[in-house]
Amino acid sequence: MEQGGSATSDQPVAIDYMELDTIIEKQFHGDKENLIMILQEIQKKYNYLPQASLIYLAEKIGIPISTIFGVGTFYNTFSLEPRGKHIISVCLGTACHVRGAEKVRERIQETLHIHDGQTTEDMQFTLESVRCLGCCSLGPVLRVDDDIHGRITSDMTGKIIERYN
Ligand code: FES
Numbered sequence: 001m002e003q004g005g006s007a008t009s010d011q012p013v014a015i016d017y018m019e020l021d022t023i024i025e026k027q028f029h030g031d032k033e034n035l036i037m038i039l040q041e042i043q044k045k046y047n048y049l050p051q052a053s054l055i056y057l058a059e060k061i062g063i064p065i066s067t068i069f070g071v072g073t074f075y076n077t078f079s080l081e082p083r084g085k086h087i088i089s090v091c092l093g094t095a096c097h098v099r100g101a102e103k104v105r106e107r108i109q110e111t112l113h114i115h116d117g118q119t120t121e122d123m124q125f126t127l128e129s130v131r132c133l134g135c136c137s138l139g140p141v142l143r144v145d146d147d148i149h150g151r152i153t154s155d156m157t158g159k160i161i162e163r164y165n
Helices: 019-026 030-044 051-061 065-074 101-112 154-163
Strands: 086-091 125-130 142-146 146-150
Touching: 019 030, 019 051, 030 051, 030 065, 086 101, 101 125, 101 154, 125 146, 142 154
Parallel strands: 086 125
Antiparallel strands: 086 142, 142 146
């Protein structure tokens, strides 16, 4: 894994415009209320909302780009910055916090050489802290993509990360 620093800018990614057209056709149906569903599909494909895809979408469905950016920034499930292939979410909710979640986060930061909210340079991992993942009895809890890892210690984080590398 490449280490040091983080990726934070909107680096150009190759947009598959044919696939984008398919997403728009499938979700839009002339209804601007479906914007969120379109954005969800774009994010699912690229792991974030690339600027070029939003500009194309705005023209295609006739919604001002400012509105689309507004939706993209309002919901914290969307990201306008490139994110890693794997999203590591450390729960810092009360139940996890009192069981040592902060130490877990610190160890991940040391291992990946990134801070909270950053992405590794090789674009493998993004680290983010969240408030309660809804499984407090398993705390401290770590989620990697859709996988929940419960009752973890800082010493366990290296092996967990390795599985996704
Ligand atoms: S506080 Fe961590 S899962 Fe609820």
